[in-house]
Amino acid sequence: MAAPLPAAAVLAIRQESLYHEARVLILISEFTAPGAPFRGLTKLAKVDFLLRYPVMAERLLPGGTTWQDSAPTADERQAVESRMIRYKYGPWDDRYYPLLGALVGKRLATFARVGGSMEITLTEAGRDLSIALGETSSWAIVAERARFLREHFDLPGQELKDLIYEQLPDVVALPLRSEI
Template sequence: MRADENLEYHLARLLILLHHFGKPKSKGLDGLTKLAKLDFLLRYPSFTDHLLSSRGASWPLGCEPNADELNAVESRMIRYKYGPWDHRYFSLLGRLVGYELAETVNGKGRISIRLTEKGDALATQLAATSDWRITYERSEMLRRNFNLSGNKLKQMIYESLPDAVDRPHWEAI
């Protein structure tokens, strides 16, 4: 990971996402594919907006993206193999484990990750701040609408968002 990237931002976002999908003492969030696809939906609201509409769902009141957010830099991405920034997941998850904020558990043939009590408490503290409240609410919306296996999420994204996936790896979308 380059030193100029905002490490704390990515770690905080993953903590909040895991708060909804990998609570302490749970089976955890099962697999890197599911994490990457959920994080994709969290980070790129223009794509999420399309998927919500196709499922007959909508954004919860107060956390729908505005026009500026739909066109912001965070809404642009590079096509990677697993997600918008797959090469960084290992480093970020390793940091969460190293800081004792998350732990790995054996999943269904894959590694699952879940928060520790310390990580869950930090995610709850972050969610109480104005900077992270919408991320928290959107993560909850993802749990309600997209709590599927990594493979099912991948299939849904590939079928519903061909502009995002029908490109060579490393190409800008």
């Protein structure tokens, strides 16, 4: 039997999970109207990749388009936000299922399968929390970038995947299961 994790390690894991839940909540909120579902796990993974790695998103923007007030900082240009793994279909984070489950379990979202696609709809409480988070100094840049991404990358998941494959060959060329 493995030894239990120290309390500090458990707290760190929980804080990281809450961070990812908040980011995904804001992203879904910015990409949908109240009561409307966010469609597709592939789309979620791709727009989240662009949100987490704004320098990569910048490389996909059409000529002359800029981030406006939410451009990546000098530190962000040098840092990696968070681990993502190169899977068969591009950048992916294996935490999406537990993150979405946590949002549903906290009654911040509902989940449905329509055909072969996932739909997640924020509840009123989820949308209210997303708006409140986006108004804080800690999350305002995330909300602004999510709005910007919706303006420029509100495409079906397959089109986003194709765009990433075509214009970010260095990411796609990484060996499967390597960290991005």
